Amino acid sequence: MKQTIYMLLSGASANQLLVPVIRFITPCKNHTIKKLLLIFWELIDKQDPTVRSTLLLICNALLRDLNYPNEYVRGSTLRFLCKLNDQELLQPLIEAVRANFENRHSYVKRNAVLAIYSIVKDFPHLIPDAGEMVLEAFHKESDPSCKRNMFIMLFAHSRDKMIEYLHSVLDQVENFGEMIQLIIIEMIRKIVRVRPGERGKYLRCVFTLLSSHSPAVQYEAAHTLASLSEAPTAIKAVASAYINLLVKEADNNVKMIVLDRLLELKKRHLKVLQKLAMDVLRALASPNMQIRSKVLNLALELVTPTNIQEVMLLFKKEMNRTQVEGFEDANEYRRLLVKAIHGCAVKFPDVAHDVVHVLMDFIGDDDENSSTDIVEFVREVVQTYPTTRDPVLGKLTQALDQIKSSKVYRSALWILGEYCDSAANIESTVDGLKVILGELPLTTEVSANASSTESASATASASASAAAPVAYSGPRVLADGTYATSTALETTTETTSVASLRKSALPPLRHLLVINKDFFLASVLSTTLSKLTLRYKSLLSSEGSTSVYLKLHAWSLLCLTSILRFMESQSLGELDEDSYERVCLCFNLLALEDDKDKAQDIYLNASRQSFAQYLSQVQEQKLHNSTEAKDQEEVLAQFDDLIKVRQLKPQKGAAKTDIEGEDDESDLNRATGHVDKEDYTEKLSRIVQLTGFSDPIYAEADINVRQYDVTLDITIFNQTKDTLQNLCLELATLGDLKLVERPQNFTIGPYSKKSIKSHVKVSSTETGVIFGSIVYDTGAATEKSVILNEIRIDVLDYISPAYTDDTNFRKMWSEFEWENKVIVHTSMTDLNEYLAHIQKSTNMNCLTPSSSLRGDCGFLSANLHARSVFGEDALANVSIEQGANGKISGTVKIRSKTQGIAVSLGKKVEACSSPSW
Numbered sequence: 028m029k030q031t032i033y034m035l036l037s038g039a040s041a042n043q044l045l046v047p048v049i050r051f052i053t054p055c056k057n058h059t060i061k062k063l064l065l066i067f068w069e070l071i072d073k074q075d076p077t078v079r080s081t082l083l084l085i086c087n088a089l090l091r092d093l094n095y096p097n098e099y100v101r102g103s104t105l106r107f108l109c110k111l112n113d114q115e116l117l118q119p120l121i122e123a124v125r126a127n128f129e130n131r132h133s134y135v136k137r138n139a140v141l142a143i144y145s146i147v148k149d150f151p152h153l154i155p156d157a158g159e160m161v162l163e164a165f166h167k168e169s170d171p172s173c174k175r176n177m178f179i180m181l182f183a184h185s186r187d188k189m190i191e192y193l194h195s196v197l198d199q200v201e202n203f204g205e206m207i208q209l210i211i212i213e214m215i216r217k218i219v220r221v222r223p224g225e226r227g228k229y230l231r232c233v234f235t236l237l238s239s240h241s242p243a244v245q246y247e248a249a250h251t252l253a254s255l256s257e258a259p260t261a262i263k264a265v266a267s268a269y270i271n272l273l274v275k276e277a278d279n280n281v282k283m284i285v286l287d288r289l290l291e292l293k294k295r296h297l298k299v300l301q302k303l304a305m306d307v308l309r310a311l312a313s314p315n316m317q318i319r320s321k322v323l324n325l326a327l328e329l330v331t332p333t334n335i336q337e338v339m340l341l342f343k344k345e346m347n348r349t350q351v352e353g354f355e356d357a358n359e360y361r362r363l364l365v366k367a368i369h370g371c372a373v374k375f376p377d378v379a380h381d382v383v384h385v386l387m388d389f390i391g392d393d394d395e396n397s398s399t400d401i402v403e404f405v406r407e408v409v410q411t412y413p414t415t416r417d418p419v420l421g422k423l424t425q426a427l428d429q430i431k432s433s434k435v436y437r438s439a440l441w442i443l444g445e446y447c448d449s450a451a452n453i454e455s456t457v458d459g460l461k462v463i464l465g466e467l468p469l470t471t472e473v474s475a476n477a478s479s480t481e482s483a484s485a486t487a488s489a490s491a492s493a494a495a496p497v498a499y500s501g502p503r504v505l506a507d508g509t510y511a512t513s514t515a516l517e518t519t520t521e522t523t524s525v526a527s528l529r530k531s532a533l534p535p536l537r538h539l540l541v542i543n544k545d546f547f548l549a550s551v552l553s554t555t556l557s558k559l560t561l562r563y564k565s566l567l568s569s570e571g572s573t574s575v576y577l578k579l580h581a582w583s584l585l586c587l588t589s590i591l592r593f594m595e596s597q598s599l600g601e602l603d604e605d606s607y608e609r610v611c612l613c614f615n616l617l618a619l620e621d622d623k624d625k626a627q628d629i630y631l632n633a634s635r636q637s638f639a640q641y642l643s644q645v646q647e648q649k650l651h652n653s654t655e656a657k658d659q660e661e662v663l664a665q666f667d668d669l670i671k672v673r674q675l676k677p678q679k680g681a682a683k684t685d686i687e688g689e690d691d692e693s694d695l696n697r698a699t700g701h702v703d704k705e706d707y708t709e710k711l712s713r714i715v716q717l718t719g720f721s722d723p724i725y726a727e728a729d730i731n732v733r734q735y736d737v738t739l740d741i742t743i744f745n746q747t748k749d750t751l752q753n754l755c756l757e758l759a760t761l762g763d764l765k766l767v768e769r770p771q772n773f774t775i776g777p778y779s780k781k782s783i784k785s786h787v788k789v790s791s792t793e794t795g796v797i798f799g800s801i802v803y804d805t806g807a808a809t810e811k812s813v814i815l816n817e818i819r820i821d822v823l824d825y826i827s828p829a830y831t832d833d834t835n836f837r838k839m840w841s842e843f844e845w846e847n848k849v850i851v852h853t854s855m856t857d858l859n860e861y862l863a864h865i866q867k868s869t870n871m872n873c874l875t876p877s878s879s880l881r882g883d884c885g886f887l888s889a890n891l892h893a894r895s896v897f898g899e900d901a902l903a904n905v906s907i908e909q910g911a912n913g914k915i916s917g918t919v920k921i922r923s924k925t926q927g928i929a930v931s932l933g934k935k936v937e938a939c940s941s942p943s944w
Contacts, residue, residue: 028052028063035070040771045071045081053088061092061100065107079113086119093123098132105138109145114153117146121153128160133170140173144180158185171204178210182217190218197232205241212236212247219255226255234261237268242276246285253292262296266303273310279318282310286321293328304329308341314355316363323367327374335375342368343385358394365389365400372408380415383408387422390439391429396838398430402438403834409446410638416446424459433539437551444555445635450570453563457579460556463536468589470541541593544601549590550609554630556583557613561627580617587614644876717815723747724801724813732824735896736767737787739818743801748777754803756783762795763927764788764820787820790897795820822931826901828872829894836874836890840902843922847933851907851917858887858907861915866891868939869932871903885909886917893932901928903936 031048035041052064068085072078092104105127111117124146127139140161147157154160162185165177182189193214196203200211215229233255236248249268252261266289273285289307293300300307307329310322330338346364349357365386372379383405390405392398405423409416423439430436447453536552539545560583563576587610594607616626717726729740739758745751756770767786775781787797797818804810831839855861859880866873871891880887891903900923907917919936923929 028060028067032063032066032070035067036768039769041067041071042075042078045078049081049084049088053085058097058100062103065103069107069110073111073113082113082116086116090120090123093120093127098130098135101127101130102134102138105135105142108142109138111145112149114150117150118153121146125154125160128164133173136170137173137176140176140180144176144183147180147184158188162188171206175206175210178207178214182214189214193218194228197229200232201235201239205239205244208236208239208241208244209247212244212251216251216254230255230261234264237264242272242281245272250288257296259296259299262292262299263303266292266296266300267306270303270306270309273307273322274312279313279315282313282315282318283321286310286318286325289325293325297328301329301331301334304331304334305337305341308338311345316356316359319360320363323363327367327370330371330374332375335371335378339368339371339378339382342371343382346385346389358392358397361389361392361394361397362400365397365404369400369404369407372404376412379408379412380418383415383419384422387419387426390423390426390435391431393431395432395434396834398432398435399438400834402435402442406438406442406638407642409442410635410642417449417452420447420452421455424456427459427463428535430535433543433545433548436536436539437548440551440555444558445638447559447562450563450566450572450575453559453566453579454575457559457582460536460552461582463534464540464552464586465534465537467585469537469593540590544597546594546603546606549594550603550606550613553587553590553610553613556586557616558630559583560617562631565631584614584617587617644878648876715816715818717741717818718801718813722813723811724751724803726801726813726815728818730818730820732820735789737764737789737797737820739785739787739797741783741785742780743775743783744780745775745777749805750777751775751803751805754781754801756785756799756801758785758797758799760787760795760797762820763790764795764797765790789820789825822928822935823870825897826870826893826895826928826932828866828870829892829900830872830874831892831900833874836892836902839900840904840922843900843902843924845923845926845929847921847929849919849921849933849936851915851919853915853939855915856909856913858909858915861907862887862889862905864939865903865905865919865936869893869903869935871901871932895928899923899925899928901932903932 031041031044048064048067052060055061055064068082073082089104089108092100095101095104105124108117108120108124124139124142127135128143130136130139143154143157143161147154151157158181161177161180165174165181168174168177178189193211200208203211212233215233219226219229230252233248233252236244237252239245239248245268249265253265255261269285269289269292273282273289276282276285289300304326307322308326311319313319313322326338342364346361348354349361349364354360368382368386372382386401386404390398390401392401405419409419420443423442427439430439443456447456533541536548540549540552560576560580563571563579567573567576590610591607591614594602594610616630713730715728715730717728718724723746725744725746727742729742731738731740741756743754743756752774753772754775755772758766758770760766765788767788770783770785773781787795789795797820798815800812800814802810802812851861853861855864862873862880865871869891871893873889874892875889880889886906886908888904888906891905893901895901902922904920905917906920907915909915921929921932921936923932
C-alpha cells in the first residue's frame with residue numbers, strides 16, 4: 028500500500044489496482060492498513076467514470092467502518108467522507124453519519140460534525156434538518172473541539188442564529204476556552220466585513236480578549252482590533268498586547284512575527300508607538316541576536332526628543348551589561364549597541380557629548396570590529412560638533428594605552444593629529460604618545476624609566492630566578508694523587524620566558540611597531556607627529572611657547588629618525604616601501620628649512636576638508652537610499668482611484684485604466700498567479716525549445732520563476748500521423764532543485780498538441796539544470812524516446828541589489844569562505860561603462876559612492892553587493908585598469924558563504940567580460 032501511494036503521489040495511475048485492492052485489502056482489519064487504504068481512496072482520480080463506478084463497491088466497507096467498534100477507525104472514516112463529492116456514494120452512509128454524531132467519544136463526534144458540514148454544503152437535501160440537529164447539540168456540548176466544529180458549521184449554515192447567540196454571550200467570552208475564543212474572533216472579523224455598521228458591538232469583546240491567558244488569543248485579538256478601529260486608544264492597546272507577547276514568549280519565531288506586526292503598525296500609527304519605545308526595548312533581554320537587531324532598528328525609529336534620555340540611559344546599561352563574564356554574543360551585541368547609539372547621536376546631536384565618553388570606555392575592547400565602530404563614531408562627533416572636541420580629545424588621549432588593535436590606533440592617531448587645535452591639547456597628546464611609545468630608540472628592550480613599577484619588578488624577579496646560581500660538585504684528582512671536592516657556580520643566560528615577559532611589558536604602541544612590525548601604523552604615527560608639530564608652530568604667535576615648540580620639534584625628529592632606522596634594519600622583503608616613503612616625507616617636512624607652505628596647507632587643512640566632504644557624501648547616500656526605498660513602497664490606493672463594483676464590471680473589453688479591486692476574486696487571482704496578462708513578447712523571451720523541428724515530437728517550455736518555485740508550462744506537438752500512447756514526460760534536476768510531482772501519462776492523437784505543467788522547488792541560489800526525455804508507445808507496441816534539451820535556471824532570477832555599510836562589507840568579506848576570481852579581458856574602453864555593465868549583468872548594487880568613481884585616472888576599484896531571496900549575501904570587488912592600448916584589464920573577485928552563488932555569478936561575469944564586449 029505504501030508503494031502504491033508513493034506511485035500515486037509521483038503522478039502514476041493506479042486504476043488497474045482498484046479491483047485487487049477492493050477484493051484483498053478492504054476486508055483487512057489492521058488499523059494501519061485501514062489508514063493507508065483511506066489515503067489511497069483519497070488520492071485516486073475520482074472524476075474518472077470508470078473509477079466512480081468501481082468506487083460504489085466500497086460503500087459497504089465504508090459503512091462497516093462507520094459502525095466499527097474502534098473510535099479511531101470511525102473518526103478516520105468520517106474525516107475521509109469530508110473529501111467525497113459523490114452523492115450516490117454518500118447517500119447510503121447518511122444514517123451511519125447521524126448515528127456517529129450521537130457518539131459519546133469526542134474524536135468521533137467532532138469528525139462527524141465536519142462530515143455533516145461537508146455533506147450539507149454540497150447536498151443539503153441529504154440531511155435537511157442538519158442545522159436544527161447541530162444547534163440543539165451545540166447548547167449541550169461541553170467538549171471544546173466539538174463545540175468549535177459545530178460553531179464553524181452553524182455559522183456557515185445558520186449564520187443569523189449564531190450571530191444572535193454571539194450577541195447573547197459577548198459578556199461571557201472571557202470565560203470560554205481558547206479554541207472557542209479563537210473561533211469567535213474569526214467570526215467577528217467575518218461579521219464586520221459583511222456588516223460594517225455593527226463594528227462597535229464587538230469592540231468591547233475584542234478588548235477583553237486582549238487580556239486572555241492564551242498567547243494565540245492575544246495575538247488574534249490584537250490583529251482583529253487593529254482592523255476594527257483606528258482610535259489611538261485601540262492602537263495603544265494593540266501595541267501593548269504585541270509588546271507583551273514579544274517580551275514574554277520564549278519562541279523566537281513568535282517574536283519575529285510579532286516584530287513584523289509592530290513594524291506594520293508603525294507605518295500607520297507612528298506617534299502612538301513612540302510613547303511605547305521603552306516598552307519595546309524590554310525585548311533586548313532576548314539572547315537571539317537577530318531579534319535584538321530588529322528591536323534596535325524598530326526602537327531607533329520610535330525615539331523622540333521626549334524619550335531620548337531614557338533610551339540612551341538604557342543603552343548605557345546594556346553596554347555595561349556586555350562586560351559581564353559569560354554574556355552571550357557580547358562582542359556582536361556591543362556592535363549593535365554602538366550603531367544604535369551612533370544613530371541616536373546623529374538624530375539628536377544634544378546627546379552626542381554624553382554618549383561619546385561612555386563609548387570610549389570600550390575603545391580597548393578585544394573585538395576589533397566593535398572598537399573600530401567606536402573610534403569611527405568619535406571621529407564623526409569631533410568633526411560634526413566642534414564644541415565637544417576638547418573633552419573628547421582629552422578622553423581619547425587617556426584611553427590610548429587601552430587600545431589593542433592597530434586599526435583602532437591608526438584612526439585614533441589621525442583624530443588627535445587632525446583636531447588638536449590648541450597648545451594645551453597638543454602638549455597633552457604628545458605626553459600621551461610618549462607613554463605609549465616608550466623610550467627611544469625603538470628596540471625590544473624596556474628601560475626602567477619607560478616601564479611601570481609592576482612590570483619592572485616582574486621582570487627583575489624573572490631575571491633573578493633565571494640567573495640563580497646552579498651548584499656543581501664532584502670528585503677531583505689533585506696533582507699529588509689525592510681526592511678533593513670542587514664546587515662551581517653557573518649562571519644561565521636569559522631564557523625564552525624572560526624574553527617573552529619583556530616583550531609583553533612593552534608599551535602598547537611600541538609593541539605593535541617593534542614586535543608586530545606594523546610599518547603602516549608607523550607612517551600614521553609619523554604623519555600625526557608632523558601635524559602636531561606644524562600646528563603648534565602656527566600657534567606660537569598666540570598661545571604657544573617657543574621652548575615647548577623646540578622640545579616638541581626635537582622629539583618628533585628623534586622619533587622619526589628612530590622609526591626610519593628601525594625600518595632600514597629590516598630585511599628587504601619585510602619593509603613596506605610606501606610607508607617608508609611616507610615617513611621620509613614627514614622627516615623632510617620637519618627637518619628641511621625650504622619653502623613648505625603648500626605642504627603644510629595640505630597637512631593642516633586639506634585632510635580635514637576631505638573628511639568633511641566624505642561625511643556629506645555619506646549623508647547624501649543615506650538620504651538617497653531612503654528616498655529610493657520610499658519611492659519603491661507600493662501605494663495601496665490613491666485619493667482619486669476609481670471605486671470598483673465587481674458585480675458591475677464587464678467581463679470583456681475592460682478599460683485599460685481599470686485597477687484590480689481589493690476583493691476576494693483579486694486576492695485569489697494574486698495568490699494563484701493569475702494577474703494581468705503580460706506582454707506577449709516577454710512571454711516569447713522565456714520560451715525554451717526542447718526538441719528539434721524534425722523530431723516526431725516537438726516540445727517547448729514556458730519558464731515562469733516565482734521566488735521559491737519554477738513553473739514549467741510544456742507544450743508537446745505530435746508531428747506524426749500515429750496516435751502516441753502512454754506518453755510520459757520524464758524530468759530530472761541537477762543542483763538544489765527538486766521536482767514536486769511527476770506528470771501523468773496520457774495519449775495524444777495525430778497532429779495534435781498537449782500542455783503539461785510541472786513545478787520545481789528551489790532551495791538555494793545556484794544555477795540549476797533541468798533535463799529529461801519524452802517516452803511514448805506507438806501502435807507497434809515499441810517504446811521510443813526523444814531526448815530534451817536542458818533547461819538552465821538563471822541565478823539572476825533569485826538575487827536583487829542590496830545595500831550595506833563598509834564595516835559590514837569588510838566583516839562579511841573576511842568571513843565568507845568561497846571566492847571566485849575572474850580575470851577581465853574585454854574590448855570596452857570606458858571603466859565606468861564596464862562597471863555599469865557588470866552591475867546590469869550580475870544584478871548587483873555598487874556600494875562605492877559615485878563621487879569616488881569620477882575622474883579619469885586610468886584605474887577603478889568598486890565594491891558590489893546583492894542578496895538572494897533566501898537571505899544569502901553575495902559580495903564582489905571590481906579592480907580594473909586601462910592599459911596603454913586603451914583596453915580594460917583586471918580582476919573581479921566574488922565572495923559568498925555558499926559555493927553555488929559564487930560560481931554562478933562568476934560565470935555571469937565571465938560572459939560579460941568576453942572579448943566580444
